Amino acid sequence: MGNSSSQAGPVVIDTRPNEPTSTSKSPNTRPKKKVSLQKANSAKLLTDSSERSRKSTTSSYSTTESDWPYIWAIRTGKYLDWTLYVKSREEAFRITLQQTNLPVCIIPNKLYIGDAKSIQDFDKLQTMGITHILNMGGPHACPPKVRKQYPKHKIVYHQINAKDIWSYPLLDNHWDEAYEFLQSSLDEKNQKVVVNCMMGQNRSALIVCAYYMIATQTNVLETVQHLRRQRGNSALENQGFQEQLVALARQHNLLGPAPGTLGCVVPFPAPEPPTKN
Numbered sequence: 001m002g003n004s005s006s007q008a009g010p011v012v013i014d015t016r017p018n019e020p021t022s023t024s025k026s027p028n029t030r031p032k033k034k035v036s037l038q039k040a041n042s043a044k045l046l047t048d049s050s051e052r053s054r055k056s057t058t059s060s061y062s063t064t065e066s067d068w069p070y071i072w073a074i075r076t077g078k079y080l081d082w083t084l085y086v087k088s089r090e091e092a093f094r095i096t097l098q099q100t101n102l103p104v105c106i107i108p109n110k111l112y113i114g115d116a117k118s119i120q121d122f123d124k125l126q127t128m129g130i131t132h133i134l135n136m137g138g139p140h141a142c143p144p145k146v147r148k149q150y151p152k153h154k155i156v157y158h159q160i161n162a163k164d165i166w167s168y169p170l171l172d173n174h175w176d177e178a179y180e181f182l183q184s185s186l187d188e189k190n191q192k193v194v195v196n197c198m199m200g201q202n203r204s205a206l207i208v209c210a211y212y213m214i215a216t217q218t219n220v221l222e223t224v225q226h227l228r229r230q231r232g233n234s235a236l237e238n239q240g241f242q243e244q245l246v247a248l249a250r251q252h253n254l255l256g257p258a259p260g261t262l263g264c265v266v267p268f269p270a271p272e273p274p275t276k277n
Contacts, residue, residue: 112193115199134196164198213248
């Protein structure tokens with residue numbers, strides 16, 4: 001999609017929590033019957049570590065040293081908290097209700113974010129004028145009996161089976177496909193798209209952020225700030241997805257002012273990045 005980074009080889013920062021070993025997909029992690037449990041566990045840890053390293057070095061959205069301040073700002077959350085800009089309890093209550101009344105607007109009259117339940121409310125979808133649905137949550141986020149009803153409501157449905165785990169390379173695997181669907185849909189007049197996943201929090205949040213950021217040329221921190229104002233502060237909590245969004249922003253020259261510098265929505269500089277163990 002975007003131009004590749006001008007840096008000569010990304011320096012990967014391990015800013016993520018240790019991934020539970022049960023999520024490993026390596027076929028070599030099952031111990032043989034005659035191998036001791038200790039040796040089997042050691043071999044599994046080495047396999048998992050090698051797999052994580054392989055994913056990081058081959059990803060088009062690996063992090064670099066320059067990404068850390070933006071990752072920190074998104075991850076710490078408190079400086080992008082929408083409640084910082086609320087003037088009254090009444091306003092806070094009204095906004096909170098709007099955030100949970102899915103689908104909610106990301107780009108007026110064009111792009112919305114929803115969850116699995118909201119894309120099954122055909123009366124509301126028709127009232128809103130929704131013409132397209134991009135389901136990032138796979139079959140679990142939209143059962144077959146629901147999918148079969150979209151044509152009679154004149155709604156174009158597209159499904160992508162992405163996973164919501166920190167190590168999942170969502171942009172590597174699905175961004176081109178998602179962007180093509182969104183762009184072709186929104187190029188036409190009076191078209192409105194809902195992007196959903198199961199909860200409308202991570203997979204769909206990454207995609208709507210990526211599209212909004214590029215379409216409006218908004219820097220990455222203001223993009224996440226906008227998302228959380230519309231969807232709530234828990235949106236885009238997946239730390240791996242946070243890193244992928246920052247990497248995409250760097251590729252499109254949309255990092256914006258660094259935290260703690262003039263013009264940045266985050267007034268304080270980032271601390272030093274975590275060191276590798």
